[in-house]
Amino acid sequence: xxxxxxxxxxRNISTKEIINLYETQRPFLPKPLREGKANKVNSIIxxxxxxxxxxxDSYGVLNVGGKIINGVFEVLSELRKKNKILxxxxxxxxxxxxxxxxxxxxWGLPLNETHVISSRDLLKSYLSKHQEKTWGVIxxxxxxxxxxxxxxxxxxxxxxxxNDCQGFIYLGSxxxxxxxxxxxxxxxxxxxxxxxxxxxxxxxxxxxGFSFEPGFWSLRFxxxxxxxxxxxxxxxxxxYKMAINQIYNIANKRIHLKRIVMIGDSLHTDILGGLSAQxxxxxxxxxxxxxxxxxxxxxxxxxxSPDWIVPSL
Numbered sequence: 032x033x034x035x036x037x038x039x040x041x042r043n044i045s046t047k048e049i050i051n052l053y054e055t056q057r058p059f060l061p062k063p064l065r066e067g068k069a070n071k072v073n074s075i076i077x078x079x080x081x082x083x084x085x086x087x088d089s090y091g092v093l094n095v096g097g098k099i100i101n102g103v104f105e106v107l108s109e110l111r112k113k114n115k116i117l118x119x120x121x122x123x124x125x126x127x128x129x130x131x132x133x134x135x136x137x138w139g140l141p142l143n144e145t146h147v148i149s150s151r152d153l154l155k156s157y158l159s160k161h162q163e164k165t166w167g168v169i170x171x172x173x174x175x176x177x178x179x180x181x182x183x184x185x186x187x188x189x190x191x192x193x194n195d196c197q198g199f200i201y202l203g204s205x206x207x208x209x210x211x212x213x214x215x216x217x218x219x220x221x222x223x224x225x226x227x228x229x230x231x232x233x234x235x236x237x238x239x240g241f242s243f244e245p246g247f248w249s250l251r252f253x254x255x256x257x258x259x260x261x262x263x264x265x266x267x268x269x270x271y272k273m274a275i276n277q278i279y280n281i282a283n284k285r286i287h288l289k290r291i292v293m294i295g296d297s298l299h300t301d302i303l304g305g306l307s308a309q310x311x312x313x314x315x316x317x318x319x320x321x322x323x324x325x326x327x328x329x330x331x332x333x334x335x336s337p338d339w340i341v342p343s344l
Contacts, residue, residue: 041066046320046324049320050299050332053298054299063302063307065309066335067306067336067338068336068338069336069338071338074244078313079115081292082311084115084286084291085115085291086119086278086291086293087119087125087186088265088293088301088319089131090296092315092318093119095319096236096238097238099138100344104116117210118277118278119147120148120265120293121148122150123149123150124151124170124202124203124229125174125205126151126153126175129144148273149264150229150270151179151229152273153264154263158180158181165183165195165198166200166238167200168183168186169186169201169203169206169245170200187207190211193215193218197220199225200228201227201228201249202245203244204243204247206218212248219257221257222257222301224251224257224259225258225259225260226259227261228249229245229264230246231246231264231267231300232247232300233247234320266300266307267304268304270304271293271308275288275308275310292311292339294312295319296320297319297320298314299335302336311339313340314330314339314340315341316342318343
């Protein structure tokens with residue numbers, strides 16, 4: 032049942048390994064519909080007039096781990112002064128989106144509930160139409176299944192509940208480990224089920240190193256013909272459609288797609304997703320995945336090329 036790509040979760044994974052891991056999954060990811068020119072600028076402010084709406088990743092762009100990146104407040108404030116539309120688009124699905132909004136507001140960022148969309152929101156929409164199942168949820172004790180609209184149990188500290196579940200949801204991995212994963216894999220051998228991945232990220236940048244995320248753990252089921260896996264979040268197109276429609280709602284009109292820009296630190300989620308959605312893209316290189324890494328080599332290897340490159344917002 033396991034993926035052919037073996038990475039030990041007991042050590043820090045390198046950026047090169049992360050890129051190679053994502054590359055193994057390219058057949059299952061959206062296709063970039065064009066190639067950006069990868070023009071370099073010092074700041075988003077240098078190209079602000081190119082765009083009417085800015086879609087921003089959270090980790091690696093606004094914050095790393097639990098800390099806001101220097102200069103983010105000033106840049107977002109300037110964008111708001113210029114009447115630019117801001118949307119934060121995050122694959123963080125463990126907690127209700129309003130908690131993310133509260134965190135941003137505690138940092139003083141000019142964002143409210145209309146400006147933040149998470150993959151959890153897309154998953155909630157799906158679950159509202161599939162309420163008949165009992166779900167086993169990989170998340171945290173505070174993942175609030177009632178708010179999510181999922182009838183079921185949190186798995187992790189206790190795995191016995193798996194026997195009562197008809198489907199499984201990966202929200203977050205902070206309380207998940209290889210031991211729990213092995214128990215779940217053994218339980219699901221030769222069983223027909225559905226796995227919903229609320230956070231397609233495989234890896235997330237933290238203050239020190241990277242964390243393994245739901246997209247990574249769900250790979251272990253890819254070879255099972257009995258298991259249907261569905262993804263909610265970047266780089267898949269539905270989450271971009273949700274963000275673009277929210278921009279149209281805020282603007283009270285349609286905006287040309289090239290005037291909407293996705294800003295992120297990952298080629299395989301933020302940039303690939305933006306290119307497949309036919310919006311503009313900016314790669315941030317100094318705080319997330321490509322900090323201290325040859326990002327131009329990664330662009331050449333993956334053939335995922337953003338329109339612009341900035342060190343930081």
